[in-house]
Amino acid sequence: MKTIVWDIDDVLNDLMRSWLKDSWLPSNPDCHLSYQNLTINPPNELLGLKKKDYFKLLDDYRNSNKAKNMKPDENVVKWFEKYGENFRHIALTGRPNHTVAAAVEWVLYYFGKWIRTISFIPSSRPNIYMPIYDKSKVEYLAWLGKVDFFIDDEAKDVEGARKLGIQSYLVSQPWNNGKLTLLEILDLLTETA
Secondary structure (H helix, E strand, C coil), X not given: CEEEEEEHHHHHCCHHHHHHHHHHHHHCCCCCCCHHHXXXXXXXXXXXXXXXXXXXXXXXXXXXXXXXXXXXXXXXXXXHHHHHHHEEEEEEEXXXXXXXXXXXXXXXXXXXXXXXXXXXXXXXXXCCCCCCCCCCHHHHHHHHCCCCEEEECCHHHHHHHHHCCCEEEEECCCCCCCCECHHHHHHHHHXXX
């Protein structure tokens, strides 16, 4: 049985779009940036924020009820219902430790029938020490060694996974040069089911 490793934020969920719509724009009504304008990630410079201030706002949102109630894409849920049992699934995210429990709860609520392993690479935050086992998702994937497919929105992680020989897909987002939508990627995975 083949194994798929899924990024959580901006792949299984719509974190950046939700944060912008539900948190940033309501508290910054003079900001006229749309989701499509977020051409860099993190977008702190586009928003006129220091990186640490942006991460504080994003992390607070990650732990909020609004983030907890984000709905996954209907197409993803339908795909899992139809084809999920044909694969093993792992969720892999890059988040600071204090926001991981919220992500785990979200994944298990929506995808726990299929995704039974959830791992994270700790994102650095001031005054929080975490031992470093893997510096990146790519290092984690190399350590794991049993991955057939990897799906993420970060080009550097997808490229690194490809160098490991993993069939990898970059989900198109405003901040990357991805050519495939998540729906198109699901169609490609279906061909291998």
